[in-house]
Amino acid sequence: AQSVTQLDSHVSVSEGTPVLLRCNYSSSYSPSLFWYVQHPNKGLQLLLKYTSAATLVKGINGFEAEFKKSETSFHLTKPSAHMSDAAEYFCVVADYKLSFGAGTTVTVRA
Amino acid sequence: GAGVSQSPRYKVAKRGQDVALRCDPISGHVSLFWYQQALGQGPEFLTYFQNEAQLDKSGLPSDRFFAERPEGSVSTLKIQRTQQEDSAVYLCASSRSTGTSGEGEQYFGPGTRLTVT
Numbered sequence: 001a002q003s004v005t006q007l008d009s010h011v012s013v014s015e016g017t018p019v020l021l022r023c024n025y026s027s028s029y030s031p032s033l034f035w036y037v038q039h040p041n042k043g044l045q046l047l048l049k050y051t052s053a054a055t056l057v058k059g060i061n062g063f064e065a066e067f068k069k070s071e072t073s074f075h076l077t078k079p080s081a082h083m084s085d086a087a088e089y090f091c092v093v094a095d096y097k098l099s100f101g102a103g104t105t106v107t108v109r110a
Numbered sequence: 111g112a113g114v115s116q117s118p119r120y121k122v123a124k125r126g127q128d129v130a131l132r133c134d135p136i137s138g139h140v141s142l143f144w145y146q147q148a149l150g151q152g153p154e155f156l157t158y159f160q161n162e163a164q165l166d167k168s169g170l171p172s173d174r175f176f177a178e179r180p181e182g183s184v185s186t187l188k189i190q191r192t193q194q195e196d197s198a199v200y201l202c203a204s205s206r207s208t209g210t211s212g213e214g215e216q217y218f219g220p221g222t223r224l225t226v227t
Contacts, residue, residue: 042220043113043114043201043218043219043220043221044153044201044203044218045218046215046216049215090152090153096141096158096166096207097143097155097158097166097169098143098145098153098155098203098216099155100152100153100154101152102151102152103150103151103152
């Protein structure tokens with residue numbers, strides 16, 4: 001069975017500083033990994049996905065993630081946080097169905 | 111084009127009532143998924159359709175939950191004799207992919223928030 005563990009339940013950053021959201025995965029084969037974002041009272045939106053083409057994946061809104069097989073990690077980063085980045089972020093592993101992590105709440109301080 | 115739509119957006123049911131939640135996927139999307147998201151948690155898989163065939167219902171929490179997609183487009187999730195623990199947001203997603211690699215992007219609807227009192 002595949003699963004992901006998000007290492008931080010809550011991350012607080014100042015506007016303009018880097019954001020790091022940590023995710024470890026467990027999979028018996030090469031996984032498909034995603035990051036989704038959920039803004040309050042809005043639907044889930046795909047940020048980026050890894051499907052074995054390149055280990056560094058660029059997504060929307062300046063986010064990127066790096067797949068590290070040796071560390072079984074897929075951490076999400078952004079160089080400079082914006083107030084609009086405040087949301088819930090989910091790391092996801094997929095075969096045909098999605099298995100979500102517990103989520104990381106990001107707050108951005110002005 | 112139109113995205114995934116769900117109705118109703120909010121539903122309040124008294125314990126013991128039956129409810130029906132509707133999902134309209136993106137036109138032409140073969141795959142349709144239902145997920146349940148409890149407060150403060152990540153979504154959890156309920157069931158999967160490929161066209162009208164229900165290929166996986168392993169996530170349905172009890173036999174009170176039933177889903178159908180009779181013509182391969184619109185889907186309905188029905189919950190019989192609702193219980194308080196059924197309170198959650200029910201999310202529908204569709205995908206044009208039919209593969210098992212997980213590469214196909216799933217597009218999510220806004221969800222139906224069910225509150226059982």
